[in-house]
Amino acid sequence: DIQMTQSPSSLSASVGDRVTITCRASQGIRNDLGWYQQKPGKAPKRLIYAASSLQSGVPSRFSGSGSGTEFTLTISSLQPEDFATYYCLQHNSYPFTFGPGTKVDIK
Amino acid sequence: QVQLVDSGGGVVQPGRSLRLSCAASGFTFNTYAMHWVRQAPGKGLEWVATISYDGNNNHYADSVKGRFTISRENSKNTLFLQMNSLRAEDTAVYYCARGPGYYDSSYLDHWGQGTLVTVSS
Numbered sequence: 001d002i003q004m005t006q007s008p009s010s011l012s013a014s015v016g017d018r019v020t021i022t023c024r025a026s027q028g029i030r031n032d033l034g035w036y037q038q039k040p041g042k043a044p045k046r047l048i049y050a051a052s053s054l055q056s057g058v059p060s061r062f063s064g065s066g067s068g069t070e071f072t073l074t075i076s077s078l079q080p081e082d083f084a085t086y087y088c089l090q091h092n093s094y095p096f097t098f099g100p101g102t103k104v105d106i107k
Numbered sequence: 108q109v110q111l112v113d114s115g116g117g118v119v120q121p122g123r124s125l126r127l128s129c130a131a132s133g134f135t136f137n138t139y140a141m142h143w144v145r146q147a148p149g150k151g152l153e154w155v156a157t158i159s160y161d162g163n164n165n166h167y168a169d170s171v172k173g174r175f176t177i178s179r180e181n182s183k184n185t186l187f188l189q190m191n192s193l194r195a196e197d198t199a200v201y202y203c204a205r206g207p208g209y210y211d212s213s214y215l216d217h218w219g220q221g222t223l224v225t226v227s228s
Contacts, residue, residue, distance in 0.1 A: 034214060036152075043202055043218040044144075044152065055216070087152055091214040094166040096142075096154040 002026050002090055006099035012107040019075040021102045023088035028068045032092035035064055035073045038101075039084045047086075048073065078104070109133040109217045111203050116222030119193055129186040129203030129219050137161070137181035138209040143188045145199035146221075155201070156188065160209055171197075193226045200224075 003026040013019050023033065031051035036044040046055050048064035051071055061076045075082055083106055088099040115127040129141070143155040156177040157166045165177055176189040186203050200221040206213045 032214075038152075043221055045218075046216050049213060049216065089152075089154075089215065094157070095168050096157070098152040098154065101151045 001095055002029060002093060002097055004088055004090055004097050004099040006086075006088060006102050008102060009100065010103040010105070012105055013078050014107045015078055015080055017078045019078050019082075019104060021073045021086055021104075023066075023071045023073070023099050025069045025071075025090055025092075029090045029092035031067050032090060033064075033066070033071050034089045034091070035062075036087045036089060037082075037084045038087065044087065075104075109205065111205065111217060111219035113201065113203055113219035113222040116201065116224045118225045118227060120228050121194060121226055123193055124189070124191045125193065125224060127188040127190065127201055127203075127222055127224070131184045131186065131205070134205070135208075136179075136184040139205050139211075140207055141177075141179060141186045142204045142215060143177060143186075143201055144204055144215070144218075145197075145201045147196070147199045150199075153199075158186070190224070193224075195226050198224060198226045 005024045007022050033051045035048040038044045047058050047062050052064045063074045065072050085101045085103045087101050110132045112130045119125050138160050140159050142157045145153050145155050155168050158177045162179050174192045178187045200223050202221045203219040204215040205217045
């Protein structure tokens, strides 16, 4: 099975900060990776697909990069509505696996 | 617009069964693979199962293999998850999710709102 790790597990940031979250796969997954945002009590929302493609309707301050085993999600200027938990998902092979999540809260 | 509505959750005793449903609308259901993903209280996301667009290919997480069955009724645009021999550790919010499609390679792009399953005596 492919294991996904994320770092950091949590971070505190201020509005306007640049935030970077890293996801690593235990083996190469090409670009078969998505990033999701989840707010308390809500379903996950996809932000990025195919590692670097922005989901329609998602603000351009979100971006993704990487291929193979290392991936990043960047928020260029954190906004109040971005405080949430972020997950990566690999869909290269079964079982699909999520990273453990990164909680972004207000400093 | 794409809509997925999860239902069927509730409180059930250990060892009993429950069937979840996901009603789909706003897209051609019978051309998309579908998934169930769960989230235990205060925990992260866990992929549970996938079914192909035609129902002929399924995949399961080891944690549910042999106990859960994913199925679909394309004529009714509905996805199911039959959960047998339920355990306390199956307590979670269960979400259905869409994709990829026969003509669309997008994975888990839309999600239902989730339905809570609580396994407790």
